[in-house]
Amino acid sequence: MRCEDVHKRVLDYVMGKLTEAEVTAMDKHLDRCEDCTKVVDSYLNELGLFNLEPEKNELFRLMRIPMPSQERVKAGIEAVLQAIHGPKAIAEHEVAPTVKEQKSKTASWAEQFGALVGQFATYWVYGLATVAVAGLIIFAWNEHAQRKAFEHQIASLQMQVNLLRRQNEAVKRENETLQRKLEQALLERQRTQRVFEERQKQLEKRLAQQVFVLVRDRAGAVTINADGTVRLEGRQILPLPFAQQVKELITTGAVKPSKPALLAMATLNSGLMLNTLRSAKVETSQKPIPISPVLTAVRSVCPKLQWKPVEGAKGYKVMIVDKNDKLLWQTKVEAETKVIVPSGVLRRGQVYFWQVEAFLNEQSNLSPVVGFWVLSEEELKEVTKAERKFQGSALVLASLYAHHGLYEEALAQIERLSEMNPTSPFVQGILNNLKRQLGRE
Amino acid sequence: MQKSNRKKPAFGLCGGITLGELRDERKFDDFVRQSYERLLGFAYQLLGNWDDAEDVVQTVFMELWELVTKRLKEPNANAIAVTYQLVKRRTSDLRIKQPSSFNPEWLEEPFSEEAFGDGLSWEEEMKDVEGIVIAIEKRRAICECGNQFQGRAREVFSLFLQGVPNAEIAKNLGISAARVSQLMKIVFIQLKQKLQEMGYDCNETVNVPLKF
Numbered sequence: 001m002r003c004e005d006v007h008k009r010v011l012d013y014v015m016g017k018l019t020e021a022e023v024t025a026m027d028k029h030l031d032r033c034e035d036c037t038k039v040v041d042s043y044l045n046e047l048g049l050f051n052l053e054p055e056k057n058e059l060f061r062l063m064r065i066p067m068p069s070q071e072r073v074k075a076g077i078e079a080v081l082q083a084i085h086g087p088k089a090i091a092e093h094e095v096a097p098t099v100k101e102q103k104s105k106t107a108s109w110a111e112q113f114g115a116l117v118g119q120f121a122t123y124w125v126y127g128l129a130t131v132a133v134a135g136l137i138i139f140a141w142n143e144h145a146q147r148k149a150f151e152h153q154i155a156s157l158q159m160q161v162n163l164l165r166r167q168n169e170a171v172k173r174e175n176e177t178l179q180r181k182l183e184q185a186l187l188e189r190q191r192t193q194r195v196f197e198e199r200q201k202q203l204e205k206r207l208a209q210q211v212f213v214l215v216r217d218r219a220g221a222v223t224i225n226a227d228g229t230v231r232l233e234g235r236q237i238l239p240l241p242f243a244q245q246v247k248e249l250i251t252t253g254a255v256k257p258s259k260p261a262l263l264a265m266a267t268l269n270s271g272l273m274l275n276t277l278r279s280a281k282v283e284t285s286q287k288p289i290p291i292s293p294v295l296t297a298v299r300s301v302c303p304k305l306q307w308k309p310v311e312g313a314k315g316y317k318v319m320i321v322d323k324n325d326k327l328l329w330q331t332k333v334e335a336e337t338k339v340i341v342p343s344g345v346l347r348r349g350q351v352y353f354w355q356v357e358a359f360l361n362e363q364s365n366l367s368p369v370v371g372f373w374v375l376s377e378e379e380l381k382e383v384t385k386a387e388r389k390f391q392g393s394a395l396v397l398a399s400l401y402a403h404h405g406l407y408e409e410a411l412a413q414i415e416r417l418s419e420m421n422p423t424s425p426f427v428q429g430i431l432n433n434l435k436r437q438l439g440r441e
Numbered sequence: 442m443q444k445s446n447r448k449k450p451a452f453g454l455c456g457g458i459t460l461g462e463l464r465d466e467r468k469f470d471d472f473v474r475q476s477y478e479r480l481l482g483f484a485y486q487l488l489g490n491w492d493d494a495e496d497v498v499q500t501v502f503m504e505l506w507e508l509v510t511k512r513l514k515e516p517n518a519n520a521i522a523v524t525y526q527l528v529k530r531r532t533s534d535l536r537i538k539q540p541s542s543f544n545p546e547w548l549e550e551p552f553s554e555e556a557f558g559d560g561l562s563w564e565e566e567m568k569d570v571e572g573i574v575i576a577i578e579k580r581r582a583i584c585e586c587g588n589q590f591q592g593r594a595r596e597v598f599s600l601f602l603q604g605v606p607n608a609e610i611a612k613n614l615g616i617s618a619a620r621v622s623q624l625m626k627i628v629f630i631q632l633k634q635k636l637q638e639m640g641y642d643c644n645e646t647v648n649v650p651l652k653f
Contacts, residue, residue: 016631023592065580068481080502
């Protein structure tokens, strides 16, 4: 019997409404199980208070009244009855058998005949009994054999049943493991989905924060958020220095140049140089005008020098001077309007001036002096590193180049941008600004 | 004196039998078997000695038989009431005549109409011992109920009736003392129920004037 069964039957048990077998089962359980006895106690407490003190409980007192033992009572009753009419009963008892004996002695012939018939009948009975016994033995033997066969069958069936049960258990176990795996997979899936949803929410939040689309870049739209962070499409938020540069470029049209670039610009005296260039362009005199590199940084130590040709010129001569007006290199007179500076002439991180002399029939015209500087090794490394990172974004590259003074390359990038955003006032502003800086108005 | 009072069936199984019916031998035998134990208990309560009580009860039955068969004048009198009355009188006689020298002389006392009291109904005469009579009736009923219990309750109850203390009951049956008291509670509940079914009122707290 289980504790639950006991709990169900407690009330009937207390009120004595169970059968004897049920009561003994309950008793067996309750003798051992302390919890169940407590349950029974609680029921009893609900039923009422019990005063088991003899002074207060009437039933208790009644039970304590001494009563005569059963033997004493029986003996007493017999004594009384015998005293009242005992002898009579004894006499009756003695008379009865004597009458019977007399009857048996005076048995009639009919009864004797009946006895004889009975004797004959007994033979028949014996015969029948032996036959019956034999039949029973045969039957029992047969039954025994059948039973054995049956038992054998049962044993084999039981074996099969056991086997099937074992298989069933194995299958169940497999099922359980599979189910567990599935559940785990499901849980993981849910987890990833949750993460994904969170990300999506974050993205949506950011999207909600974004203010406007600035320009369309090669990799996609560039946006600026409410908190000032710049975002490229398909990329996460730009790291801080680049973001600042881009913001500067977009809002002011120029980027604050790096320290070496600033120094170089100062030594080149850029304002004066630009003025002379402008005036040279305006003049109708046949002066060659340098195109590149003008007031810009150059990556390689072997830059290509270009200038605008002069009508009727037989040849040109190029001179390169360092910042101390020391002539470093000059070409022979040649007709081409471009030349590549050989290696070994220029050094990294230095500022250089150059000038072209155009030889006409009788006279030679000197171009205005322009300057450029070669990027130092460290800056070059920085630039190449950042280039690799933001290859897809013309805007970022432009801001990067502008920061390091590579204005020509920046201009190329911005020109690309302007092709993509022909109506954008930002891009036009940047373009104009860069062109002014390079003296290419 | 009203006759209706005498006929009132008051006690137990043989409450309704009259003296006239006892003239039949069989009925008298049944009456003896049914009432012997109660009368013995009653006499014991008055005397405090089983042997004396037995003597008194047996002589009372003899007297009753004689009364019923030979000089019956009130055949409608309640038999058990008369018997109780006889027992009471004989015990008081015995006590007056000192319990040590039991003398059966009083057997010769004539049983007349006066025996039923001096103008008193038997109930009035038995008033001082009524509590004992009721208590003994209940006690018999309790014994009968005890046979109806089942399982452990029966064992505990039978031991309890023999006067065994709870701790020893627990030891004998191999169960805890708490369980014994629990079983006793169950016994009390069922006993109360059964007694109420049999017609006994168990709620009143009768101050039974028991001496022994």
